[in-house]
Amino acid sequence: MQPIQYNPDLCIHCETVDCLMKCQYISFTGTEEAKTEKLKINGGEESRVLRECLTCYACQEYCPFDNNPFYLLVERQEALGILPAPRPVVEEQLRMMAPKGRITPQAVSGVVVDMCAFPMLTGCIRGKLFEGATTIVGTDIFCNIMWLHFAKNSTIRERVPRIIDNIMHFYLKDSNIRELICFHDECYGTYTSVADAYGIDVPFTPVHQFDYISGRLNELQDRIKPLNVKIAYQRPCSNRLVPHTDKALDEIFEKIGAERVPRTYDRETALCCGGVPRAHQRDELADELVEKNIDDMIRTGATYCVFNCPFCMATLAHEVAERGLMPILVSDLVQIALGE
Amino acid sequence: MTTDLISSLETIVGSRFVSGAAEERYLYSMDQGTMPPSEPDAVVLPATTDQVRQIVLLANERKVPVVPMGAGLVLSGLTRALRGGIIVDMKRMNRIIEVNPASRYAVVEGGASQGMLKAYLQKHHPELKHSMPDAPPVATVAGNVCIHGSGHLSVLGGSHSDMLTGMEVVLPSGEIVRTGSCGVSGQWFSRSPLPDLSGLFLGWAGTTGIITRLGIKLFPNYRHNDVLIFVAEDADLMPEMISRLTSVQAAEDMTPWMTPKPDWARGFLHINIAYGAHTKKELTFKRNLLQSSVREYIDRKIAGFLPLPPPQKGRFLKIPSPDLARFADLRRGGGFEYVGAIMAIEHFPKAYRAGLAIAEKHGVAYSLGARIIGAGHCMMFFFAYAFNRADPEDVKRASDALEATNTAALEIGGIPWKAELPAQKQIIEKMDPDTFGLMGRIRSVLDPNHIMNPGNWEK
Numbered sequence: 194m195q196p197i198q199y200n201p202d203l204c205i206h207c208e209t210v211d212c213l214m215k216c217q218y219i220s221f222t223g224t225e226e227a228k229t230e231k232l233k234i235n236g237g238e239e240s241r242v243l244r245e246c247l248t249c250y251a252c253q254e255y256c257p258f259d260n261n262p263f264y265l266l267v268e269r270q271e272a273l274g275i276l277p278a279p280r281p282v283v284e285e286q287l288r289m290m291a292p293k294g295r296i297t298p299q300a301v302s303g304v305v306v307d308m309c310a311f312p313m314l315t316g317c318i319r320g321k322l323f324e325g326a327t328t329i330v331g332t333d334i335f336c337n338i339m340w341l342h343f344a345k346n347s348t349i350r351e352r353v354p355r356i357i358d359n360i361m362h363f364y365l366k367d368s369n370i371r372e373l374i375c376f377h378d379e380c381y382g383t384y385t386s387v388a389d390a391y392g393i394d395v396p397f398t399p400v401h402q403f404d405y406i407s408g409r410l411n412e413l414q415d416r417i418k419p420l421n422v423k424i425a426y427q428r429p430c431s432n433r434l435v436p437h438t439d440k441a442l443d444e445i446f447e448k449i450g451a452e453r454v455p456r457t458y459d460r461e462t463a464l465c466c467g468g469v470p471r472a473h474q475r476d477e478l479a480d481e482l483v484e485k486n487i488d489d490m491i492r493t494g495a496t497y498c499v500f501n502c503p504f505c506m507a508t509l510a511h512e513v514a515e516r517g518l519m520p521i522l523v524s525d526l527v528q529i530a531l532g533e
Numbered sequence: 534m535t536t537d538l539i540s541s542l543e544t545i546v547g548s549r550f551v552s553g554a555a556e557e558r559y560l561y562s563m564d565q566g567t568m569p570p571s572e573p574d575a576v577v578l579p580a581t582t583d584q585v586r587q588i589v590l591l592a593n594e595r596k597v598p599v600v601p602m603g604a605g606l607v608l609s610g611l612t613r614a615l616r617g618g619i620i621v622d623m624k625r626m627n628r629i630i631e632v633n634p635a636s637r638y639a640v641v642e643g644g645a646s647q648g649m650l651k652a653y654l655q656k657h658h659p660e661l662k663h664s665m666p667d668a669p670p671v672a673t674v675a676g677n678v679c680i681h682g683s684g685h686l687s688v689l690g691g692s693h694s695d696m697l698t699g700m701e702v703v704l705p706s707g708e709i710v711r712t713g714s715c716g717v718s719g720q721w722f723s724r725s726p727l728p729d730l731s732g733l734f735l736g737w738a739g740t741t742g743i744i745t746r747l748g749i750k751l752f753p754n755y756r757h758n759d760v761l762i763f764v765a766e767d768a769d770l771m772p773e774m775i776s777r778l779t780s781v782q783a784a785e786d787m788t789p790w791m792t793p794k795p796d797w798a799r800g801f802l803h804i805n806i807a808y809g810a811h812t813k814k815e816l817t818f819k820r821n822l823l824q825s826s827v828r829e830y831i832d833r834k835i836a837g838f839l840p841l842p843p844p845q846k847g848r849f850l851k852i853p854s855p856d857l858a859r860f861a862d863l864r865r866g867g868g869f870e871y872v873g874a875i876m877a878i879e880h881f882p883k884a885y886r887a888g889l890a891i892a893e894k895h896g897v898a899y900s901l902g903a904r905i906i907g908a909g910h911c912m913m914f915f916f917a918y919a920f921n922r923a924d925p926e927d928v929k930r931a932s933d934a935l936e937a938t939n940t941a942a943l944e945i946g947g948i949p950w951k952a953e954l955p956a957q958k959q960i961i962e963k964m965d966p967d968t969f970g971l972m973g974r975i976r977s978v979l980d981p982n983h984i985m986n987p988g989n990w991e992k
């Protein structure tokens with residue numbers, strides 16, 4: 194098993210300890226305390242951070258040196274048996290999401306869109322935007338990144354190579370296709386950031402949905418009817434692993450005439466949707482996060498609340514709608530602009 | 534004799550509502566459970582209390598058995614005509630007579646169904662609801678109260694017989710009695726403070742009279758409803774967990790479940806906890822109460838609440854719950870029966886292990902679960918087995934498993950609920966003789982000609 198790629202010296206000499214100092218859920222008296230805790234984590238010792246962490250992934254983005262602080266934190270949680278959620282809750286989900294071996298070879302053509310384990314979202318792949326696309330979906334190709342929330346790096350190491358193999362073997366190889374559009378940040382994060390840090394080989398080229406859509410909008414430029422709406426974007430945790438893709442999202446919004454209103458909780462200060470803390474049995478904190486997020490969106494005067502993550506959407510959509518905003522996925526919003 | 538009986542019945546209810554036809558007798562000879570068929574001579578559908586009275590008088594005169602029946606969904610064969618005679622199908626007496634919102638009760642006829650009462654309340658009194666069992670909605674309120682049923686408000690209000698406020702009953706001798714406050718005041722608010730005669734008709738499997746009206750408690754129907762699913766891995770901790778969850782008195786319904794299907798659930802113990810509130814704030818408050826009651830287990834990481842995003846909750850909030858009905862068709866062929874045993878909460882671990890052992894030994898598809906009754910006062914623990922009715926071997930396996938389960942339930946200290954014939958006999962064996970003797974004497978007084986559902990509650 195390959196250890197997480199990181200350089201302990203960078204941390205020892207780090208002056209800002211941004212990974213922890215910028216954390217929105219754990220407070221420190223100052224850089225010194227943060228550094229002490231970070232070095233404990235690096236050294237494989239107990240640290241309160243391991244228990245208090247919300248697993249929001251953000252430190253992964255905060256580290257200016259890409260030193261994988263979050264992956265390492267999860268590694269240490271697992272090694273020390275510090276479970277963020279009760280055992281049966283984790284175990285049941287591990288079983289639910291396990292590869293079932295029910296996959297069969299399928300010829301794919303055009304662009305291949307990986308819908309992860311969300312069959313209910315395959316309906317989003319339609320119209321001009323995804324013309325000629327093939328979707329692949331199911332637990333046998335589930336990216337498994339969610340185990341970062343549950344101190345289960347071992348599951349990621351065990352399952353990710355298998356699902357990569359499934360994608361190649363059952364879909365891409367025989368159809369001679371090497372590009373895979375990832376509908377969800379999580380898949381893209383898995384095949385890029387996680388694979389890098391955990392030393393997992395990826396024989397295909399993952400393409401983020403945003404890059405694909407942005408490119409497609411160039412081709413479909415004459416069909417775009419600018420929306421002229423204000424939208425509040427709910428940035429998901431997994432985008433912290435691939436922050437550069439957020440730029441492509443800005444381009445998309447610009448192309449379709451949607452103004453991404455400045456929120457207190459967007460971009461680097463995005464706030465967790467509240468879904469994961471519920472799994473961690475921290476419902477009161479989850480309630481607070483839901484409320485903060487929605488109050489913040491309302492303040493901006495946005496019409497739409499735009500999601501990329503289906504889990505954030507499932508967690509927030511109901512309340513968002515109740516409070517008068519329209520919950521919608523990025524791709525659906527784009528399709529409205531295309532008149533579809 | 535049968536032709537004569539049928540024409541006498543026709544005189545009472547009209548020819549459209551009597552049948553002695555072979556196909557009708559066949560249909561009425563069985564339910565979905567494992568008990569062998571037993572045909573009636575005639576089926577009759579009365580429309581009024583007086584018609585019921587006349588039918589009973591006729592049966593007395595002819596010494597013909599009478600079997601009261603609601604929807605016939607009891608699953609343990611209690612509405613089969615064991616000695617032939619007349620099945621009195623109550624479905625035509627289906628009126629909702631009165632709803633008293635101030636004192637929160639409804640009065641319905643003896644054949645009114647759960648679905649009808651629910652629909653009526655939704656339309657006319659949306660602020661009120663009654664406790665629905667998970668039986669198909671055509672099940673009757675009276676049939677369910679008769680068997681001490683339980684349902685979606687049983688943590689709040691106990692078993693459905695506890696929610697009974699009074700009855701109008703046609704006795705086997707043809708007299709019409711009223712139990713509870715309605716016998717004196719004309720209102721149906723309570724069974725107290727009178728000598729409680731309702732017990733003469735509850736749990737007797739239709740052997741003591743025919744209920745033609747009954748009063749049933751209603752409860753607030755909340756605008757906001759939620760469900761939590763608590764999951765644990767150690768059966769031995771279940772009694773304490775149930776006790777803590779019920780101690781905060783926030784839940785309306787609490788139903789533990791343990792099934793091998795889907796695969797992810799195998800070996801884990803779940804408790805669905807349904808609760809409601811008038812406002813969101815109150816709902817959150819109740820959720821926090823429930824969660825804090827078991828915080829110790831959560832902190833030890835040995836149990837917790839499954840994260841359910843709002844769209845996934847809908848299925849668990851459905852009333853009646855479709856899950857048991859779905860399980861019922863697991864083996865196709867529509868065979869389904871469960872042993873429910875009313876027992877003390879502390880026997881949960883033993884009952885669970887007994888259920889697993891029996892299912893394994895008999896090779897049957899199982900689903901185990903319970904419904905908590907009252908604030909953790911007792912539970913109905915069920916052992917459900919699905920089988921294919923068209924496969925005699927499968928039926929045999931299920932019925933052997935049921936018998937073994939009844940034995941195990943009694944050994945544990947529980948009592949088989951709505952017991953089928955063999956289980957009734959097992960219970961009688963364990964019952965102290967004086968008590969059984971009293972049951973016999975009561976029956977002789979009420980039913981000197983022994984016409985009411987004979988064969989049940991007999992040695």
Ligand SMILES: Cc1cc2nc3c(=O)[nH]c(=O)nc-3n(C[C@H](O)[C@H](O)[C@H](O)COP(=O)(O)OP(=O)(O)OC[C@H]3O[C@@H](n4cnc5c(N)ncnc54)[C@H](O)[C@@H]3O)c2cc1C
Nearest residue numbers: 603604605606607666667668673676677682683738739744
């Ligand atoms: C999928 C499924 C789920 C179920 N879930 C539940 C549940 O959650 N809770 C629960 O309690 N039960 C449950 N049941 C069991 C059963 O269906 C119900 O208890 C149902 O309410 C029984 O009503 P019934 O009208 O079918 O009664 P029947 O089967 O017709 O009768 C039951 C007994 O009452 C007697 N009786 C009926 N009507 C009268 C009357 N008017 N006067 C005198 N005696 C009468 C009958 O002779 C018989 O002994 C379930 C059944 C199924 C199939």
Ligand code: SF4
Nearest residue numbers: 204207211212256262
């Ligand atoms: S992980 Fe990055 S930010 Fe944190 S201490 Fe190390 S180098 Fe600094």
Ligand code: SF4
Nearest residue numbers: 216246247249250252
């Ligand atoms: S994952 Fe989030 S909560 Fe945990 S330490 Fe990093 S920034 Fe803080």
